[in-house]
Amino acid sequence: MTTATHHPSAKKPPLSTRAMRRVLRGLPPKRHDIAYEPGLAVPAADGSTLLTDHYFPLADGDFPTLLVRSPYGRGFPWAPMYGVLFAEQGFHVVLQSCRGTGGSGGAFDLWRHEAADGRATVDWLREQPWFTGALGTIGASYLGYVQWALALEPPPELRAMVVHVGLHDMHRYFYPAGALALENTLTSTMGLTSQHRGTRNLLRGSLRLQRHLPKIQRNLPLGEAYVPGLGGRVPFLEDALAHPDPEDAHWQGVDMGVAAERQTVPTCLVTGWHDVGLDQTLQQYGRLRRAGCDAALLVGPWTHHSALQEGWPEVFAESLAWLRAHLCDDPSGLRRTRARVHVGGRQAWQDLPDWPPATTGRHWYLDGDGTLRTRIPENTSAAGSFRYDPADPTPSVGGPLLSGKAGYQDNTALEARDDVLTFTTAPLTEPVDVLGPVRVELRVTTDTGHADVFARLCDVDDRGRSTNVCDGLRRLRPVAATDTTEAAPAAVTVAMSSTAHRFPAGHRIRLQVSGGAHPRFARHTGTGEPPATATRLLPSEVALHHPSRLVLPVAEEEPAGTGPAH
Incomplete structure (x- = not known):
């Protein structure tokens, strides 16, 4: 009672x-x-x-x-x-x-x-x-x-x-795709070390991190650069930076x-x-x-x-x-x-009735002219290439962040960069409903072996505005040397998370491919050095080859059991 x-x-x-x-x-x-x-x-x-x-x-x-x-x-x-x-x-x-x-x-x-x-x-x-x-x-x-x-x-x-x-x-959480989730890690560490001391301490910690974040993003090594932004060293963060391998006993x-x-x-x-x-x-x-x-x-x-x-x-x-x-x-x-x-x-x-629902995997192939096609391109040239420079890393825009810039964002300025490839369908003649996990299957070569591949699905409306839907990153590692003079493209699948999204008729489906999303993910320095101690920056050339394709889980029938927007 x-x-x-x-x-x-x-x-x-x-x-x-x-x-x-x-x-x-x-x-x-x-x-x-x-x-x-x-x-x-x-x-x-x-x-x-x-x-x-x-x-x-x-x-x-x-x-x-x-x-x-x-x-x-x-x-x-x-x-x-x-x-x-x-x-x-x-x-x-x-x-x-x-x-x-x-x-x-x-x-x-x-x-x-x-x-x-x-x-x-x-x-x-x-x-x-x-x-x-x-x-x-x-x-x-x-x-x-x-x-x-x-x-x-x-x-x-x-x-x-x-x-x-x-x-x-x-x-x-720290390494969602093999790369350090830099911005989210810093933000959550700030919260863990300050919020339990009260709202005033949380506000002070947040302002300090915002003030120092541009320097943390620019400076190396990360194991030293983060310290002013958090007001001192944080033992559990030091441990996470020092042990990037999930198999580590830590x-x-x-x-x-x-x-x-x-x-x-x-x-x-x-x-x-x-x-x-x-x-x-x-x-x-x-x-x-x-x-x-x-x-x-x-x-x-x-x-x-x-x-x-x-x-x-x-x-x-x-x-x-x-x-x-x-x-x-x-x-x-x-x-x-x-x-x-x-x-x-x-x-x-x-x-x-369950998640993910029953869908059909539909394929769109990346073509060298920047289009997504439902058929494998006939030409054999590269589907596209870009140079990733960690001294000027490809920025992150929207997506799953802890900051106020999270979620759906206009990607137009991002897609204008030389280090971001885009592949886009013609305007859709009927809606396409995507329900479930999204992935892109790429054939990739790099000149150094060290690179990240960031892939993002976007919805381009009838005015040309490109909005992010879901995305994912894959860290590439050097393969063992062979007797061949030119390395064959590596088959790389990038899991792009899951979504429930309708691309309306008249809109276009777009795929972005780039070398990172900084500071959401710590930039790949290009050297393979540990993230806490890396100090050198080495650019990399990344090329995509045919056949590379976007795979979307598409509902073949009009969705049932829907409710009004909230």
């Missing part, structure tokens, strides 16, 4: 924490007034103190519990998003600072303590008189990572998980994704088409489905941050329905299909 008298230290949440309801529209009305107990001391696995805030309804009755563990502090935005809003809907919400952050004891060590500390927190929950044994977890980004850590050995009370724009593999135990391969806890996954965690989320959804686990997927037109901002009413409704179904035995709010995705170009939601 939960009443105010059972919580003698309870108080009303601060006004700033309760203000989110007044700002956001589209949220359901609250069911309960709430209170909270701040600064509870929960023993970690080694006895360190994990500071914890407990939000709860001011009402008689038994309510399930949601566990939220964060390295970013227990204030904004987690307190209003999770603590207040879900307590108002009839949940105990336990919001905890990970060790070494937000006043908790011990030292923060990226990923290494999350599984043990999560289990220790559940041990503490079992001793609380208000805990009913019905437990769910919820959280975004690294708050999703700690959920997968707990799910490695799920406690018997765990009945539901909701992972928002989450991660499960930290190495793949990364042993970092990948929590294996939890999904044997998962039985019903799990709801939320991501966006320009979320930095999109590929990891879709991988986990596939693992859950293959394991036979009850799973749901929501993919919106969002970035990592906008999913929790303008996308929050949709995300909150999805999350609340999932938690009520599995913790409160109330499935009335669940949708009837496993997957719901927002289709770009149509600006509409589409309900699907």
Whole structure:
């Protein structure tokens, strides 16, 4: 039973924490007034103190519990998003600072303590008189990572998980395609080291990084250049820079994704088409489905941050329905299909029985005149070539970034550069619906053997504006020398992530190919030296050869089960 008298230290949440309801529209009305107990001391696995805030309804009755563990502090935005809003809907919400952050004891060590500390927190929950044994977890980004850590050995009370724009593999976050995700790594490191100290520290850290980022982008070695931008050396970042190889012993135990391969806890996954965690989320959804686990997927037109901002009413409704179904035995709010995705170009939601849906792989071949054709070109000359100069690296425009420049952006200026090749179809005579993973199969030669290949799918409208849809990068490595005088082109497949996008009639499909996207990815220096210590810059010549082709998963029929744009 939960009443105010059972919580003698309870108080009303601060006004700033309760203000989110007044700002956001589209949220359901609250069911309960709430209170909270701040600064509870929960023993970690080694006895360190994990500071914890407990939000709860001011009402008689038994309510399930949601566990939220964060390295970013227990204030904004987690307190209003999770603590207040879900307590108002009839949940105990336990919001905890990970060790070494937000006043908790011990030292923060990226990923290494999350599984043990999560289990220790559940041990503490079992001793609380208000805990009913019905437990769910919820959280975004690294708050999703700690959920997968707990799910490695799920406690018997765990009945539901909701992972928002989450991660499960930290190495793949730092090196998503074999190349360092420079800008996102710096931004997230700044957040991890400053946000748990309060909004003022976060703002100060953000401004410092913005001021120094141009110098970090220009200067080498990276292991020294980053330091002023973050106000000092950061041990976990130093380790990540020093160990780029995923097989290095440093990364042993970092990948929590294996939890999904044997998962039985019903799990709801939320991501966006320009979320930095999109590929990891879709991988986990596939693992859950293959394991036979009850799973749901929501993919919106969002970035990592906008999913929790303008996308929050949709995300909150999805999350609340999932938690009520599995913790409160109330499935009335669940949708009837496993997957719901927002289709770009149509600006509409589409309900699907699963993801990815059944599609046909359609091929468009790269021609030397800059066109995409449905037939293999008859000429045998190169499909195109460019010179990549790391002293003037090809810039990044939009896509899955943590900055305000993320998402859909005009690529016109980028495509005017000499180091960016474009291949474009004729205007489409009928719509083309792309639903699923996109890839390009290239035949490539380089003069040095060291290069990156960045490929991007774009939608060119009837006014000539080119907008990015999805993309990917592949790091090339030198091949062993042979007796031949001229190396044969290497077959290179670049995975370009996944999308749900309609190319309307009259629009054109465009493929970009270049040597990088800086500073989203650290520039390839051309030498093969480690990213932390490389100091030399060596340009490279990259040539594409026939037959190279773009492969799109195309829906052959008019999509069904669609809803209006939100």
